Amino acid sequence: MRQLGEMVVEEPVAGSFSHFANRYWGPFAGFMSGWNYWVLYVLVSMAELTAVGIYIQYWWPEVPTWLSAAIFFVAINAINLTHVKVYGELEFWFSIVKVAAIISMIAFGCYLLFSGHGGRRRRWPTCGRTGDFSLTASRAW
Known part of the structure; x- marks a missing residue:
């Protein structure tokens, strides 16, 4: 991002980073970076809307997933x-x-940690699966 900022300061133009990819790497790089940016934002947006729909359906099962996703869209x-x-x-x-x-x-x-209301305390006397792996991995080095 810092390099992009330097390029914009040196050459202030209307456009995004795909303009600089087009100018300095060629038209194919500019085309691909622009469309890649757009496609990824569309995919991420739809994934977030799907997550919203799933959460809303968890709390209100009678609401269809597509309806809550459409409302948030x-x-x-x-x-x-x-x-x-x-x-x-x-x-x-x-x-x-x-x-x-x-x-x-x-x-x-912090309240749960220091008040004693955090539940049963457990001290891994046998280290559990993660502890066993950590112990084995530490011996490998």
């Missing part, structure tokens, strides 16, 4: 098609929710 596209100021404000609030969730998970983990 429309909602995400509506957010992306709004004015830049609205999009930035929404991203700001979404990031606050993410940071609050991470902080609350860390706090809850």
